[in-house]
Amino acid sequence: xxxxxxxxxxxxxxxxxxxxxxxxxxxxxxxxxxxxxxxxxxxxxxxxxxxxxxxxxxxxxxxxxxxxxxxxxxxxxxxxxxxxxxxxxxxxxxxxxxxxxxxx
Numbered sequence: 705x706x707x708x709x710x711x712x713x714x715x716x717x718x719x720x721x722x723x724x725x726x727x728x729x730x731x732x733x734x735x736x737x738x739x740x741x742x743x744x745x746x747x748x749x750x751x752x753x754x755x756x757x758x759x760x761x762x763x764x765x766x767x768x769x770x771x772x773x774x775x776x777x778x779x780x781x782x783x784x785x786x787x788x789x790x791x792x793x794x795x796x797x798x799x800x801x802x803x804x805x806x807x808x
Contacts, residue, residue, distance in 0.1 A: 717725070
């Protein structure tokens with residue numbers, strides 16, 4: 705390959721052909737950049753779309769978490785209230801039993 709490059713370097717190219725070759729290379733480069741920019745723009749749009757879907761899912765899951773936390777708090781209060789009620793019932797029953805024993 706090195707020999708081929710050395711041989712090609714020695715070839716004299718007419719100015720018109722050299723200029724035309726440079727113009728074609730510039731056009732190819734411009735097209736390549738345009739294609740790359742278009743792909744980049746499409747990838748960015750796809751990424752933005754995925755990010756918006758993820759944000760929406762996070763918002764939805766956050767709302768679910770808040771709802772579950774509220775429900776848990778409500779159920780904890782209900783449980784505490786139920787425990788207190790049955791604790792009172794147990795104390796009253798015990799007091800009644802002690803009164804019955806005293807008066808028996």
